[in-house]
Amino acid sequence: MIRHFGSLRTIWSASAVALDKALAEVGGRGCESCGEGGWAVGAAIVAARHLAEAAAREALVGEAVDTRTPEFRHYLVRRLGLRREECVMILYFTGEGLFIAEDFYSSGQRGEVVIPLRRTVRRAFDLDARRLVVAHNHPSGSALPSDADVAATARMRAVVEALExxxxxxxxxxxxxxxxxxxxGLM
Structure with a gap:
């Protein structure tokens, strides 16, 4: 797996599909000492990652969050920084900036992800969220927003702000x- 992904951090952030593919390429040997197939190794990695993400998210619930703080930025890096496919997170907050919840979407593709605007608005209403933060990753390695990122953000901002x-x-x-x-200064 290290030869395929290059580092433990990259294995940790790989999607279930990517892990399954890598394990299939090495013959699905997985955990030979415990007699399990390669799928069990991939499933264990994904389960451990979900547990760690839930613990990190739990630390945010009910807390006032400022997107400029090192703690929040570290959280985003841990969730998105090394993923090989583009992913988007929508974070929901009260009017006072208290974290309520987040939604995570992955297209499974390297070059694009769509912000699910209708689903985001519905979820914001369900949670009675008053503020949102969008975060997504660029597997290319450049954090600079593309023209498409700027346009999608302007469109989303116009819709959600019209709904208060x-x-x-x-x-x-x-x-x-x-x-x-x-x-x-892009929004």
């Missing part, structure tokens, strides 16, 4: 780097 939900920021994560579209 604020879009606080759109953060782009590439490895350990984060670009804030708000800080860059």
């Amino acid at each position: 939900v604020g879009l606080d920021d759109h953060c782009i994560v590439a490895g350990n780097a984060i670009a804030s579209m708000r800080s860059m």
